[in-house]
Amino acid sequence: MSTLHEDTHEIPPVRTIVSKLREFTTRVPVWGLTVFTIDGYVIAHHATTNNIPQGVEMAISSMSAGLIAIAEDFIRLVDAKKRFKEIVVDSEDTDGAPAFSVILRHAAENVMLACIFPRTTQLGLITFEMDLLCNDIVEIVGQWDPKLHMMKQ
Numbered sequence: 001m002s003t004l005h006e007d008t009h010e011i012p013p014v015r016t017i018v019s020k021l022r023e024f025t026t027r028v029p030v031w032g033l034t035v036f037t038i039d040g041y042v043i044a045h046h047a048t049t050n051n052i053p054q055g056v057e058m059a060i061s062s063m064s065a066g067l068i069a070i071a072e073d074f075i076r077l078v079d080a081k082k083r084f085k086e087i088v089v090d091s092e093d094t095d096g097a098p099a100f101s102v103i104l105r106h107a108a109e110n111v112m113l114a115c116i117f118p119r120t121t122q123l124g125l126i127t128f129e130m131d132l133l134c135n136d137i138v139e140i141v142g143q144w145d146p147k148l149h150m151m152k153q
Contacts, residue, residue: 013144014044020136021046028129030117031100035137038110086127090119103127107134108141 021033025048032047086105093099100118103126107113113134117126 011144013140016140017044017137018046020133020140024129024133028117028126029121030115030126032114032116033133034114035107036112036114038112043111088123103130105130105134108138111137111141113137 017035021044024033025046031052034045035043086103089102091099103115105113115130
């Protein structure tokens with residue numbers, strides 16, 4: 001699955017972002033990446049669902065959707081001065097062992113990046129590669145300027 005809105009593939013910056021997400025998943029063993037505006041509009045998404053263990057996909061989808069839906073309010077809550085950079089949220093299995101994690105990161109002005117990965121993946125590798133990806137996203141967004149859709153005042 002490449003994007004939630006196939007028609008957005010017609011927008012060249014979105015095509016470029018999806019391509020960058022695909023490249024990321026060839027270098028780093030993650031389950032999915034989503035780029036979205038802070039008000040919850042999904043710009044691009046790429047998932048490697050063939051690697052997600054059975055029974056975990058629904059939990060990942062629910063957790064990701066929840067983080068995307070609350071991103072703007074969450075950022076205001078944890079960082080009133082709007083200097084939010086990144087947070088890691090861990091999920092546990094039924095035995096209390098870490099199962100997977102989600103990194104929510106500020107990627108560009110008004111744009112967030114969420115990465116879902118198994119806990120067996122090295123966090124340093126993911127954050128290093130996310131730094132590179134965010135640099136690309138900043139450049140792409142600088143050429144395009146995605147608008148917020150439901151910005152709250």
